[in-house]
Amino acid sequence: MLDILKRINQLALKKKNEGLTEIEADELNRLRKTYLQIFRGSMENLLLNTTVVDPVGADVTPKKLRTEQARIRKKAIWSS
Structure with a gap:
């Protein structure tokens, strides 16, 4: 998951400074969706084990x- 977050940050910085190609923009969107799925899954797991x-x-x-x-x-x- 840290690899995904690191790459998201790299692409976000590039987007801010110089812009992204269409391929990079697609990669950024895909990585963000993957990250959110992982995050939501871990939060759901945490809540299901909480009292x-x-x-x-x-x-x-x-x-x-x-x-x-x-x-x-x-x-x-x-x-x-």
Whole structure:
């Protein structure tokens, strides 16, 4: 992922300073989409493994998140 980010930054700098060819612009768009997919996937993974606790110590994880966590757990148990 760091390679992708490094290349995105190189192309963005070139775009700012001198402009990009059509091929480079396409590469930049493709790399940005790939980066966002990876980022969103890791955020989703992080959230699916998160529990929200209030200062008293009670579990206040939103129902929607708990439902999705349960769905993923059930799927993992039965899928092979």
